[in-house]
Amino acid sequence: MENVLAGLAIATSGMSLLYCFVGVTLGMLVGVLPGIGPLAALSMLFPFTFHLDATQALIMLAGIWYGTAYGSSTAAILLNVPGEASSAVTSLDGYPMAKQGRAGVALFVAALSSLVGGSIGIVVLMAFAPAIATYAIAFGPTEYFSLMLLGLVAAASMSAGSLAKGLAMVAFGVLLGTVGTDLSTGAYRFVFGVPSLADGIDIAALAMGLFGVAEIIMSVRVAGAATVSAKGITLRSMWPTRDDLRQSLWPTLRGSAIGSFFGTLPGTGPAISTFFAYAAEKRVARDPSRFGRGAIEGVASPEAANNAAVQTAFIPTLMLGIPGSAAMAIMIAMLMIQGIAPGPTIMTQAPTLFWGLVMSFWIGNLILFAMSAPLIGIWVRLLTIPFGLLYPAILMFICIGVYAVDNSIFDVWMVVVIGAFGWLARLVELPAAPMLLGFVLGPMMEEHFRRALMLSRGDLLTFFERPISATVMAFIVAVILLSAWRAWRGAPPLALGEED
Amino acid sequence: MWKRDYRDIAAGGFFLVVGGAAALYAMTHYAMGSLRNIGPGMFPTGAGIVVAVLGLAILAPALGRAGKRPVVEFDVAAAVLASVAAFAVALPLLGLVPATVVLVVVSRLADRRARPWGTLALAAGLSALAWGVFVLALGVPLTAFRWP
Numbered sequence: 244m245e246n247v248l249a250g251l252a253i254a255t256s257g258m259s260l261l262y263c264f265v266g267v268t269l270g271m272l273v274g275v276l277p278g279i280g281p282l283a284a285l286s287m288l289f290p291f292t293f294h295l296d297a298t299q300a301l302i303m304l305a306g307i308w309y310g311t312a313y314g315s316s317t318a319a320i321l322l323n324v325p326g327e328a329s330s331a332v333t334s335l336d337g338y339p340m341a342k343q344g345r346a347g348v349a350l351f352v353a354a355l356s357s358l359v360g361g362s363i364g365i366v367v368l369m370a371f372a373p374a375i376a377t378y379a380i381a382f383g384p385t386e387y388f389s390l391m392l393l394g395l396v397a398a399a400s401m402s403a404g405s406l407a408k409g410l411a412m413v414a415f416g417v418l419l420g421t422v423g424t425d426l427s428t429g430a431y432r433f434v435f436g437v438p439s440l441a442d443g444i445d446i447a448a449l450a451m452g453l454f455g456v457a458e459i460i461m462s463v464r465v466a467g468a469a470t471v472s473a474k475g476i477t478l479r480s481m482w483p484t485r486d487d488l489r490q491s492l493w494p495t496l497r498g499s500a501i502g503s504f505f506g507t508l509p510g511t512g513p514a515i516s517t518f519f520a521y522a523a524e525k526r527v528a529r530d531p532s533r534f535g536r537g538a539i540e541g542v543a544s545p546e547a548a549n550n551a552a553v554q555t556a557f558i559p560t561l562m563l564g565i566p567g568s569a570a571m572a573i574m575i576a577m578l579m580i581q582g583i584a585p586g587p588t589i590m591t592q593a594p595t596l597f598w599g600l601v602m603s604f605w606i607g608n609l610i611l612f613a614m615s616a617p618l619i620g621i622w623v624r625l626l627t628i629p630f631g632l633l634y635p636a637i638l639m640f641i642c643i644g645v646y647a648v649d650n651s652i653f654d655v656w657m658v659v660v661i662g663a664f665g666w667l668a669r670l671v672e673l674p675a676a677p678m679l680l681g682f683v684l685g686p687m688m689e690e691h692f693r694r695a696l697m698l699s700r701g702d703l704l705t706f707f708e709r710p711i712s713a714t715v716m717a718f719i720v721a722v723i724l725l726s727a728w729r730a731w732r733g734a735p736p737l738a739l740g741e742e743d
Numbered sequence: 744m745w746k747r748d749y750r751d752i753a754a755g756g757f758f759l760v761v762g763g764a765a766a767l768y769a770m771t772h773y774a775m776g777s778l779r780n781i782g783p784g785m786f787p788t789g790a791g792i793v794v795a796v797l798g799l800a801i802l803a804p805a806l807g808r809a810g811k812r813p814v815v816e817f818d819v820a821a822a823v824l825a826s827v828a829a830f831a832v833a834l835p836l837l838g839l840v841p842a843t844v845v846l847v848v849v850s851r852l853a854d855r856r857a858r859p860w861g862t863l864a865l866a867a868g869l870s871a872l873a874w875g876v877f878v879l880a881l882g883v884p885l886t887a888f889r890w891p
Contacts, residue, residue: 291881294881405801407797407800407801408754408801410797411754411755411758411794411797411798411800411801414762414790414793414794414797415758415761415762415794417790417793418761418762418765418787418790418791418794421786421787421790425783428774428782428783430773430774430782430783432769432773432783432787433765433768433769433787456823456824456827459823460816460819460820460823460824460853463816463819463823463853463854464816464819629856630854631851631854631856631857631861632861632865634823634850634853634854635826635846635847635850635851635865635866635869636865636869636872638823638826638827638846638847638850639843639846639847639869639872639873641827642827642830642831642834642842642846643839643843643873643877643883643885646834646883646885647877647881647883650883650884652831652834652835655827655830655831655834656828656831658827659824659827659828659831662823662824662827663820663824666820666824668754670750670813670815671750671751671753671754671813672750672754673754685790689786692781692786693781696778696779696781697779697780700779701777701778701779702778703778
């Protein structure tokens with residue numbers, strides 16, 4: 244309890260409030276605008292965090308991440324173009340509602356269920372994180388290696404496209420992660436006499452090339468300015484009827500539960516939780532044929548799921564140090580650069596960081612709710628900004644941002660190379676997010692692998708003999724078999740996009 | 744449509760070559776160590792082999808099936824990548840403001856709807872913003888103008 248209060252004190256201090264506000268506003272902005280994803284925004288702001296203290300930096304990056312989930316419903320409802328993959332499902336019923344003249348109600352219900360979903364996600368986080376930390380303190384290198392492998396395999400199999408492509412990108416990311424100085428022997432690997440490579444490939448350059456530059460190249464022609472007007476979406480038109488609220492109550496709660504669960508799993512995340520939430524509503528509905536024609540449950544449930552999942556995603560990230568998605572990998576990389584090792588010890592060694600962050604989630608969610616409905620006119624007008632004005636600005640932030648990390652021109656050239664690779668990867672449908680995950684987890688996995696084998700005196704069977712590790716390995720096999728079976732049956736992959 | 748799935752052939756071929764080359768290089772240049780005491784070479788070799796095997800798994804089935812031809816916007820990619828490269832060249836030579844102007848002008852070549860006056864206004868606005876945010880507010884050591 245005293246931790247919660249201490250966290251609240253940190254979250255409500257002036258600077259934390261400011262960075263929380265900056266983060267969620269930027270997240271909302273990125274969420275509203277199709278063509279720029281949370282990963283691009285996270286990597287763009289990544290260099291700024293070096294100038295901040297760890298807690299404030301994390302509060303800001305986290306704000307971008309969950310703010311995106313709030314904003315992404317706006318374009319989904321008004322334009323039938325989801326701001327992010329996680330709101331693709333919302334457009335199924337949100338856009339028909341808008342066509343029926345109920346855009347205001349759809350937007351308000353989306354915001355309200357986002358708030359409820361986010362709040363339930365935070366409660367789950369507060370309840371389970373300490374318990375998991377106590378449990379995970381007994382984990383050794385063997386368990387961590389298996390868990391990280393599960394995270395990578397799950398991310399690869401859940402991403403869009405074939406399993407082999409996802410796994411290949413993960414492994415390629417791990418391979419890129421070995422570039423630079425080997426942590427335990429000090430040997431240079433794949434440096435080829437380039438001094439700038441001795442510290443490895445810069446994660447900011449990698450993320451900005453893969454998600455910033457490559458995303459811009461793919462969007463310049465596609466993303467035109469939207470013709471949508473804020474007229475007719477007044478506060479009065481947003482007010483839902485008593486029936487609307489009654490119909491959305493249970494779907495919102497069910498969506499929150501589904502989202503909270505999927506958020507904690509590696510590789511699944513917000514986008515996939517919305518599919519399950521929508522499918523669940525369709526199954527329990529008395530008249531499933533209403534779905535797709537403007538059913539309010541079809542907006543409330545996925546939005547709640549999406550926002551619950553973005554909060555509970557912090558449980559494995561902070562408590563185990565295992566990111567479930569590329570966005571979480573960026574948060575981990577940021578913490579490690581700040582000298583904080585995420586893991587079960589974070590609760591005892593940096594309790595103010597954890598509780599300050601969690602309490603900032605409450606504040607951030609309230610700010611987002613307060614900004615979304617009353618300021619809807621501003622967000623709608625943002626949708627009309629031509630992408631041609633936006634992308635040079637994004638490129639400017641990418642170039643100077645990546646230079647500012649180490650004052651290194653080499654890193655800017657790295658962005659060119661990785662951006663070209665990211666563009667070609669998209670052309671041949673290789674998912675980029677698993678690669679970043681592999682890049683961040685790879686060096687950690689190597690260390691755990693080394694230590695595990697040192698403890699077992701070189702016996703590889705240790706990964707299958709220790710009970711927790713063996714269970715995780717069984718899960719890995721199950722995940723691979725499941726997605727191979729789905730591919731063999733010709734079922735579509737679970738995920739639509741790879742934004743998270 | 745293509746008679747063969749050249750996208751997967753290219754992707755698989757890339758991984759096969761890069762993974763194989765990395766594994767061979769690591770094997771021959773870095774100490775492998777033993778399982779009890781792993782050297783710097785073992786993990787990259789393993790990762791390289793996995794990449795190469797997966798590359799083969801992507802490549803092989805693609806040889807025998809038809810594939811979709813992707814829409815390649817080479818001019819867009821060239822303009823965007825060239826703008827970042829131009830920034831990297833101009834920053835140490837000319838300073839922050841000219842580098843930002845070059846970045847904006849080159850990157851706008853990617854957008855067919857761009858008009859010259861809009862580009863100039865955007866270049867002016869963004870270079871002022873860049874200087875204000877990074878030099879004034881964040882204190883990044885960069886000079887606005889530099890004379891070569």
